[in-house]
Amino acid sequence: MKHKKNILILGAGTAGTIMANQLVKEVDPHSWHITIADATDTHYYQPGFLFLPFGIYDEEDVKKPIRSFLPDAVKFIQEKASEIKSEEQQVLFESGKTIHYDVLIIATGSTIDSSEIEGMNGPEWRKSIFDFYTFEGAKALREKLATWEGGKLVVHITEMPIKCPVAPLEFSFLADDYFGKKGMRDKVDITYVTPLSGAFTKPRATQKLEYLLKEKNINIVSDFAIESVDNENKSIKDYSGKEVPFDLLVTVPTNKGSKVIEQSGLGDELNFVPTDKGTLQSKVSPNIFVLGDATNIPTSKAGSVTHFQAEILFENVLRFIRKEELLPEFDGHANCFIETGKGKALLIDFNYDHEPVEGTFPIAGIGPLRLLKESRMNHWGKLAFRWVYWNMLLKARPIPFVKARMSLAGKNF
Amino acid sequence: MIMLKELVGNTIDVNEEGFMTDFTQWNTQIGEALAAENDISMTPKHWEVITYIQTEYKNNVPLSIRKIGKSGVVDIKEFYTLFPNAPLKTATKIAGIPKPVSCI
Numbered sequence: 001m002k003h004k005k006n007i008l009i010l011g012a013g014t015a016g017t018i019m020a021n022q023l024v025k026e027v028d029p030h031s032w033h034i035t036i037a038d039a040t041d042t043h044y045y046q047p048g049f050l051f052l053p054f055g056i057y058d059e060e061d062v063k064k065p066i067r068s069f070l071p072d073a074v075k076f077i078q079e080k081a082s083e084i085k086s087e088e089q090q091v092l093f094e095s096g097k098t099i100h101y102d103v104l105i106i107a108t109g110s111t112i113d114s115s116e117i118e119g120m121n122g123p124e125w126r127k128s129i130f131d132f133y134t135f136e137g138a139k140a141l142r143e144k145l146a147t148w149e150g151g152k153l154v155v156h157i158t159e160m161p162i163k164c165p166v167a168p169l170e171f172s173f174l175a176d177d178y179f180g181k182k183g184m185r186d187k188v189d190i191t192y193v194t195p196l197s198g199a200f201t202k203p204r205a206t207q208k209l210e211y212l213l214k215e216k217n218i219n220i221v222s223d224f225a226i227e228s229v230d231n232e233n234k235s236i237k238d239y240s241g242k243e244v245p246f247d248l249l250v251t252v253p254t255n256k257g258s259k260v261i262e263q264s265g266l267g268d269e270l271n272f273v274p275t276d277k278g279t280l281q282s283k284v285s286p287n288i289f290v291l292g293d294a295t296n297i298p299t300s301k302a303g304s305v306t307h308f309q310a311e312i313l314f315e316n317v318l319r320f321i322r323k324e325e326l327l328p329e330f331d332g333h334a335n336c337f338i339e340t341g342k343g344k345a346l347l348i349d350f351n352y353d354h355e356p357v358e359g360t361f362p363i364a365g366i367g368p369l370r371l372l373k374e375s376r377m378n379h380w381g382k383l384a385f386r387w388v389y390w391n392m393l394l395k396a397r398p399i400p401f402v403k404a405r406m407s408l409a410g411k412n413f
Numbered sequence: 414m415i416m417l418k419e420l421v422g423n424t425i426d427v428n429e430e431g432f433m434t435d436f437t438q439w440n441t442q443i444g445e446a447l448a449a450e451n452d453i454s455m456t457p458k459h460w461e462v463i464t465y466i467q468t469e470y471k472n473n474v475p476l477s478i479r480k481i482g483k484s485g486v487v488d489i490k491e492f493y494t495l496f497p498n499a500p501l502k503t504a505t506k507i508a509g510i511p512k513p514v515s516c517i
Binding site for chain 1: 475477478479480492493497498499500502
C-alpha cells in the first residue's frame, strides 16, 4: 500500500472549514489525508455577535456543530494545538498527540485580549465594561442593555488591526436605533472613540460614515491611543492625557493571533503570522500556508476576505503539491455590509489598491446592491448573508457573480 | 494628488496630507523643517526615534505605536511626550516616509 501524505489544517472556523471543503474536491484521496483540528466542536457565526446584544439574533442563530460543515472524507479532531515545529513538520497537541504534516494550513484566527490594557479587565469588566467580539461577551452585553437606564455609552477600539473594522461603527448605529425604539435615546449619550484619525480607514468611506455619525447624533473622539481604564472613576485615558468618561464602555480589546503561534515563535508582536500578501504562503516555511485572520497581511480581518483568499490559497496549495510556481493572485479584496440601523445598510467593496467608492454590486450597472450608499436592499443582503454563510460559503459553493479578485466595473472611481 | 513644496531651499513632493512621497528627497534639514512645522524642536532622542522609523521602513516592516513601544528606543509614554497628539503620524511625516497603513 502506498504511503499517504498529510494536509493538516489548524482551526475549523470560517477559514479552515472553507479550505477543507475546497481541498476535498480536488486532492487525490489515494495520495492524501486531510485532517482538521480545533479546540472546540462549535462553529460560531461571528458576524452575528453584533446582533446578539440587541436581541436581533438569538444564541441558536449563531452557533452550530463544526462537524456538520465538514465533508466525511476530512478527519476532524477536537484537540488544542500547543506547538508547531516547522523544522520537524509536526504539530504537538495539549493532549500529548503529535501529527506529522506535509502541508500545513494555519487558520487559527484572532481573538481579543483584554489584559493588554491596564484596568480593562479590572473589577468593572462585565459590569460596566463589555466586549461583543466573543459569544459570552455579546450575551452578557445583551443582559446589560436590557436593563440599562441610560447615561454615557462609549464605543471604543483599543488598537488596530481588529477583526471586522466596521463592527464597532455598526454597533454605534444599532445602539442609536435600539435606544430610539425603547423611547430612551434622549437618555443615552453615544461617543465613538477610535485610535484612527477618523471614522474609518479609507478616506471616501470615512467621509460618508462621519456624516452618518453626525446625523445620528453620535460624538466621535479620534486619534485616541488608550493607556488605561480607570475603574473607580469610570473613564478611559490615553497617552496624551485625553480622558473620556463612561457609564457603559463597549470596547474592542487588542486583537491577537492564537497562543499556539506565540508558543511556536512564528508570529509578529501580535502573534500574526508573516505571510506573502499575494500567494498566502507563510514566510516561515514553504509548506506552511496561512488563511484568514491569522495572517499579518494588510487587508481587513473578515469572513469575506477569508472567502476570497480561500480561492487563491486553494489553487496555490494544489500548485505546491504539483511542484508548480505559486500565483501571487490575492488582491486584498474585502466586501462588507455596514448596518446603519433602522433597517438600512451600506455595502463596501475594496482591495489593497482601491478604496471603497460608490457604485453597484455585484452586477455592474444593475446591482441590486448599492455601494457606499444606505439602502434597505443592502440590509436584506446582510440578513440573507447568514443563510449564504451556513449553506454556501462554508461549504465552498460558488456565490453567483461574486469573484475572488475585486472587479473595477460598476464602481465610480 | 502630489504637490510640490518648497522647504529650506529644497523642493519636495508631498501628498494632500503633507507626507513626502519620495524618500530620496529627504535630508536632516528637511526633517528639522518638517518638525518645526509641527511645533517640534528636534533633540538627539527625537532623532533616535526618526532613525529607527526610517530603518524599519527601509526593511519593509509595518510600523505601529505598539511596535515603537517595544523597539527599545522609547516606550509609548515617551513617544507621546516627544511627538504629542498623534505621534506615529507626526513622526513618520518628519521621517519623510508614507503614513503607516496600520489602518485597514
